[in-house]
Amino acid sequence: AMDTEADLFYRQLPKVELHAHLNGSVSFETMETLIKRKPHLIEHRMTAILSGQRRALHECFQVFKVIHQLVDSEEDILMVAKAVIQEFAADGVKYLELRSTPREVTETGLTKQRYIETIRQCKREEVDIDVRFLVAVDRRHGPEVAMDTVKLAEDFLLSSDGIVVGLDLSGDPTEISISLILQVGHGKYLLSALEKAKNCGLKLALHLSEVRAHGNVFY
Numbered sequence: 001a002m003d004t005e006a007d008l009f010y011r012q013l014p015k016v017e018l019h020a021h022l023n024g025s026v027s028f029e030t031m032e033t034l035i036k037r038k039p040h041l042i043e044h045r046m047t048a049i050l051s052g053q054r055r056a057l058h059e060c061f062q063v064f065k066v067i068h069q070l071v072d073s074e075e076d077i078l079m080v081a082k083a084v085i086q087e088f089a090a091d092g093v094k095y096l097e098l099r100s101t102p103r104e105v106t107e108t109g110l111t112k113q114r115y116i117e118t119i120r121q122c123k124r125e126e127v128d129i130d131v132r133f134l135v136a137v138d139r140r141h142g143p144e145v146a147m148d149t150v151k152l153a154e155d156f157l158l159s160s161d162g163i164v165v166g167l168d169l170s171g172d173p174t175e176i177s178i179s180l181i182l183q184v185g186h187g188k189y190l191l192s193a194l195e196k197a198k199n200c201g202l203k204l205a206l207h208l209s210e211v212r213a214h215g216n217v218f219y
């Protein structure tokens with residue numbers, strides 16, 4: 001369909017985007033490219049992702065699992081991050097805070113360090129957009145991973161020319177009851193990692209109380 005005058009107006013209007021999960025910002029086009037690159041991923045998963053139908057919250061997190069399979073190498077992350085930045089810029093975003101959970105993938109040699117480094121590097125000079133990065137902690141992985149991630153984020157905070165600015169706490173809140181049994185995902189177990197992050201100068205962005213569940217709050 002043709003763009004109306006209003007569409008153009010809103011697209012050109014300078015904007016800030018402060019809540020973009022990298023793997024939650026993958027466009028339809030990029031998704032198709034990724035799927036072509038990984039044809040071994042079975043058919044029904046692709047159609048599930050491309051259908052665009054309404055989803056319950058826990059189903060959204062299933063989609064993330066598929067996207068994570070599609071984006072599992074340095075090359076993939078670079079491609080996705082560049083595309084996401086490009087697309088936000090084309091949408092009139094002038095200041096973008098991207099957040100993403102660093103992952104380690106043995107088969108492709110991806111490390112958490114390289115994951116962050118790759119995103120850090122991908123800002124393209126020719127695009128008129130200011131990009132900052134928040135390192136994300138998946139609450140389901142518990143306090144030890146959280147603390148390791150904070151340390152990694154701190155290293156980048158000190159050495160990445162202001163690109164890494166903060167820490168994000170996220171992860172599927174509908175799975176909290178499982179982590180509660182394992183005593184890992186409860187907010188109170190993550191407090192010390194968050195305190196460390198705050199004390200070293202990382203800004204905090206916290207997902208809290210998205211669902212009604214014990215352990216999804218700090219007490």
Ligand SMILES: CC(C)=CCNc1ncnc2c1ncn2[C@@H]1O[C@H](COP(=O)(O)O)[C@@H](O)[C@H]1O
Binds near residue numbers: 022024057060061210
């Ligand atoms: C789908 C939807 C509307 C959810 C909104 N609420 C959310 N709550 C908690 N964590 C989230 C949410 N959306 C994305 N995330 C986090 O972002 C990750 C995907 O982006 P990334 O791999 O970190 O780059 C998910 O695995 C999850 O850890």
